[in-house]
Amino acid sequence: MTWTTKKRDELAGWLFVAPQALGFLAFVVAPLVAVVWYSFQDVNLLAGTSSFAGADNYAKLFDDPTAPKVARATAIFCVGLVVLNLALALSLALLLNLKLRGTTVFRTVFFSPVVVTLVAWTIVWNFLLQDNGGINSLLQTIGVDGPNWLRGNGTAMLSVIVVQVLKNVGLNMVLFLAALQGIPASVMEASQLDGAGPWRRFRSVMLPMISPTTLLTAIITVAGALQVFAQIQVLTLGGPADSTNVLVFYFYQQAFANHDLGYGSALAVVLFLVILVLTLLQWRMRKRWVFHES
Numbered sequence: 001m002t003w004t005t006k007k008r009d010e011l012a013g014w015l016f017v018a019p020q021a022l023g024f025l026a027f028v029v030a031p032l033v034a035v036v037w038y039s040f041q042d043v044n045l046l047a048g049t050s051s052f053a054g055a056d057n058y059a060k061l062f063d064d065p066t067a068p069k070v071a072r073a074t075a076i077f078c079v080g081l082v083v084l085n086l087a088l089a090l091s092l093a094l095l096l097n098l099k100l101r102g103t104t105v106f107r108t109v110f111f112s113p114v115v116v117t118l119v120a121w122t123i124v125w126n127f128l129l130q131d132n133g134g135i136n137s138l139l140q141t142i143g144v145d146g147p148n149w150l151r152g153n154g155t156a157m158l159s160v161i162v163v164q165v166l167k168n169v170g171l172n173m174v175l176f177l178a179a180l181q182g183i184p185a186s187v188m189e190a191s192q193l194d195g196a197g198p199w200r201r202f203r204s205v206m207l208p209m210i211s212p213t214t215l216l217t218a219i220i221t222v223a224g225a226l227q228v229f230a231q232i233q234v235l236t237l238g239g240p241a242d243s244t245n246v247l248v249f250y251f252y253q254q255a256f257a258n259h260d261l262g263y264g265s266a267l268a269v270v271l272f273l274v275i276l277v278l279t280l281l282q283w284r285m286r287k288r289w290v291f292h293e294s
Contacts, residue, residue: 089172111170179213
């Protein structure tokens with residue numbers, strides 16, 4: 001066999017992509033296949049036995065009294081996180097785009113939590129949000145008796161959402177800022193000469209021009225919101241009364257705490273399908289609200 005330059009280049013290309021391809025097969029495709037397979041099995045981890053269960057694990061979802069609470073908590077967390085994160089990130093990016101003094105420090109302060117370890121960040125907030133923690137101590141100095149943030153039915157979910165928003169808002173802020181700075185100055189000047197006020201320029205010029213970035217941040221934030229685990233594990237353990245028991249944490253409880261790997265795998269498959277459907281839905285809707293999308 002004659003090794004021509006073309007064949008050597010092709011071989012070199014395959015060798016370069018092989019580690020990534022093998023890693024993807026081993027750590028993404030294989031676990032996905034295993035989870036789907038386990039979702040149709042009745043697995044007893046303690047006894048080390050497994051038998052085919054058909055669709056029983058999926059049918060169990062409809063009889064599980066905790067499932068509606070988990071679905072409600074997941075929906076509330078996802079909607080609250082996405083809305084608050086994107087709104088705050090865009091607001092911060094607009095402020096930074098004004099190029100006022102001190103913007104470098106301001107940008108660093110809000111982006112620094114992104115590079116902090118998630119568990120360390122959450123543990124610090126766990127101390128701050130305790131009944132006798134730093135937040136309530138600060139409130140007491142101004143005469144306000146703060147609630148038990150992580151144990152109240154009305155404050156536990158809000159606390160988890162705010163902690164997660166403050167952790168990741170810096171990333172979306174930077175993405176929005178890059179998009180805003182990419183808007184041609186001539187477009188903004190033309191809209192101003194046409195008599196458009198600040199709100200009109202924001203709504204009719206800025207938002208359409210940064211709509212591709214908005215789509216990207218929305219997809220990333222929705223997918224991340226549906227996969228939250230560490231914050232629930234450290235802050236609330238799904239309580240009180242399952243009000244913060246989101247789907248990923250419930251899957252963990254069933255698979256590894258209750259040793260029901262079959263049902264836990266079925267929940268993981270459902271989570272995968274939910275993320276897939278929401279991502280495809282957002283991608284399909286891009287033609288309606290993403291500027292210059294063909």
